[in-house]
Amino acid sequence: MSSRKITIEDIAQKANVSISTVSRVLRKSSGVAADKREAVLQAVTALDYRPNIFAQGLASGQSMTIGVITQNFGSPFYDGILQGILLGLEKSDYSPLFADGRWNENIEQHALQTFVDRRVDGLIFVGGQLPEADMVAVAHKTPLILVGRTIASLAENCIHIDNFQASYEMTRYLLEMGHRHIAHITAQMHYQNTVSDVAQRYAGYVQALADAGITLDPQLVVEGNMLQQSGALAVEMLLMQKRPFTAIFAANDQMAFGARLALYRRGIRVPDDVSLVGFDDEMTAAYTIPPLTTVRQPSVEMGRAAAVAIMGLMDGQPVSQQIFSSQLIVRESVLRLR
């Protein structure tokens, strides 16, 4: 039912030029007489010509695709980044290819291999588990940008916020609201993908307390795994210790949600009895009861920046490290102590 695929040759004929001329105007390359260019363009639309991407790739070596390796479709923060990447690439000629590493190094490695096979022109890692050495090796062969993860030797290629600073500010906020006993729900610091982020958030919390002349109470620091349920467990642990506290600072919103539920189960009111804050400003944070005070990372903007950066890299432009600023989102989950 479908008419034969129309090729560059068809339009060359219709425009009374050679195929190379057609190729030229399509590739926007060197000068072509205005009239001929016009004729070509006309033929293109007239015949609804669609270049064969395989032929293009074969002949040029470029795929016009950029590979994006994420860790978890469904994680609001990461999804924001994906949206940003999509937006950033929207009006370019590049298409993104996505893969989900699922927090698993082997799967990630496999995804990477697939991308290499598919000859992606550029690579964006959103988070990631691969060892630094591997990343450096990859960066050596393919333009690469990292979002939400920082690797010292690839600092130029990283896009992220200052987690230490953001955490410091959040803790300061709590202190200013009169809180003195602030619990912190963190996560394994050696869990690679989140290591830097979480560790820095912990460090910011510690520093803010220190600067306020408050001695850190190790018992008020409990460890979760970034998922909701662990936030609930963390609260249980906190409660069991019978160590008084008036506020809980969870290293991410998901754990804050879990904490919120555990408090509810215990009949502990938020923020009346205990204040609660998170980190990430997930979509639902604004719709929890009460709305959660948290830190917003400009994920969409970061994603878009990643897209722009990778295109720059592929164009051979030098890239510079980009640190975005975060924003403290004050909502109603914190009580001001008198």
Next chain:
Amino acid sequence: MSSRKITIEDIAQKANVSISTVSRVLRKSSGVAADKREAVLQAVTALDYRPNIFAQGLASGQSMTIGVITQNFGSPFYDGILQGILLGLEKSDYSPLFADGRWNENIEQHALQTFVDRRVDGLIFVGGQLPEADMVAVAHKTPLILVGRTIASLAENCIHIDNFQASYEMTRYLLEMGHRHIAHITAQMHYQNTVSDVAQRYAGYVQALADAGITLDPQLVVEGNMLQQSGALAVEMLLMQKRPFTAIFAANDQMAFGARLALYRRGIRVPDDVSLVGFDDEMTAAYTIPPLTTVRQPSVEMGRAAAVAIMGLMDGQPVSQQIFSSQLIVRESVLRLR
């Protein structure tokens, strides 16, 4: 720094066979002498040969990719489906290509065009806005599977739950709990020949009421757009009408979250003053205050089924419609009326 790309020819030489023999063993096609096959395989691993996907595509016309058009990275339900698709494709030779239609027909159309240009071998739509006619036209040219949306003339290609039934059961549940005035937050149900999921949910609600001998009060049905905020607005509208109701059934969890917040703002307790239920069982539904009663769709399984189905289609196997069963998840957001 990179040694010349090694091609099929290199391994042909090293294995002392012709390139076509190499191609044969790689393509797993017709018989090849065991020893030669072995030699080829050995050479392949020895040289770490990677077929050029463009050349393959150009010569064979196949891209070994399947395009997935979703509507919203970040929506838990859809993301579950994506995960399932990823799982289902994992050990096949196909790679998924993703695009986000963002509930916008134009963007979706654009994504589709991109996929066509990239010569995807199959297409999976997760939800979608495209008119039925377009979908049928597409299905005519490319194997296609639809998840989370039902189109009558493409019934065989659809994977979904029985939304009518699930909604009916949810409404029955509310009725059994003693509720008589049940408000429903729905969404636009456009496209004449297409009964959207939302429309079916509405229908199930209506039918359950009818079967219980209750006259539908049109004022208790308000329309949102599936996003949180619209759920909040819906509640405001409901409240303004001063029509009494004891329960709210939102067509999806996101709107239920919004509704929850609006109720909180008005000082209306859940479930003490009004019960609230949603649909989809999003991740956070279990962590809202109080935990939300909702309907679970087996999204991951559905995604996997989609992957299997599309591969079957591409193999020319006949496909049969698949209806998954949903599950009513009873949590604490519903009060039993005496």
Next chain:
DNA sequence: CTGTTAGCGCATTCAT
């Protein structure tokens, strides 16, 4: 069973 050959559609020298 296996080698030879002819394209697949386009980018790119190389001439003109």
Next chain:
DNA sequence: ATGAATGCGCTAACAG
């Protein structure tokens, strides 16, 4: 500025 020719790496007849 433009046309002709070459080849990208591989698959698929086509012969043996």
